[in-house]
Amino acid sequence: MSASAYRDIAVHIGVNAGSELTAQLAYAVALAAGCGAHLCGLFNRPPLPLVRHYMPPEVIAHHKTECERAAARARQNLDAAARAHDVSTEWHDMSGTALEAIVTQARASDLLLLSGVIAGEATAREYDRETLADDAVLALGRPVLLLPGAPPAGLPQNILIGWNGSREASRAVHDAMPLLQKAGRVTILSIDPEREGGLPGTELARHLARQDVTADLLIREGHDRDAGLLLQQTAWDIKADMIVMGAYGRGRLSETVLGGATMHMLRKAALPVLFSH
Incomplete structure (x- = not known):
């Protein structure tokens, strides 16, 4: 085995991932398949932007529902793509900020894939996607592969x-x-x-x-x-x-x-x- 081979690749999935999600997860799976790597999906459920006990119950309930739907959609996409390429995967569903999720899990990976797309406003958006990329690149201690909205399919040539x-x-x-x-x-x-x-x-x-x-x-x-x-x-x-x-x-x-x-x-x-x- 090459000492420089990727064996663990992580991909971060935000609760506000939009229409680009399917293409980005397909890219992550193709990359893992081409490198013979295990793929870890990192999903974070961000905290509400205001102090919880000042919020109406319906806002808290909407936040929870939004996170549940986003997590289910992302995991379904990841599992389907992984089955098609025979890639082993795992799933980490964590509460907290995106950077906390990345630092907690991706430091045990060889490479992190991160969306460079700035998502639209949503109730659960707690972290500006621009500063997330900045902080992840400088803080992680691992290489970060920043993805555009629709990355090309397959390994880079x-x-x-x-x-x-x-x-x-x-x-x-x-x-x-x-x-x-x-x-x-x-x-x-x-x-x-x-x-x-x-x-x-x-x-x-x-x-x-x-x-x-x-x-x-x-x-x-x-x-x-x-x-x-x-x-x-x-x-x-x-x-x-x-x-x-x-x-x-x-x-x-x-x-x-x-x-x-x-x-x-x-x-x-x-x-x-x-x-x-």
């Missing part, structure tokens, strides 16, 4: 790596290795390599070759503020179906401070992005 020679980028490449080794095409995008004191993408390509991954190297001039746009544009140009990149930032008290490229991709990526911090 055309992967773009955003590379600047940093610790975070190196971590991301290592974390993505099981997918890189299965992809049909891998491209390294190195932005303004002279600023890094050389051509860090060249050494990465050599390293990947020793991992049985053949990668093309693209050099682009630009600044930090342009990195997100360049990544997005390059992914579009080469028809990539996944981006791998480091997540740059830190938590400061209750505030998350993110780098420009990380923020751009968290907010605007239209394809799956694997982040490592």
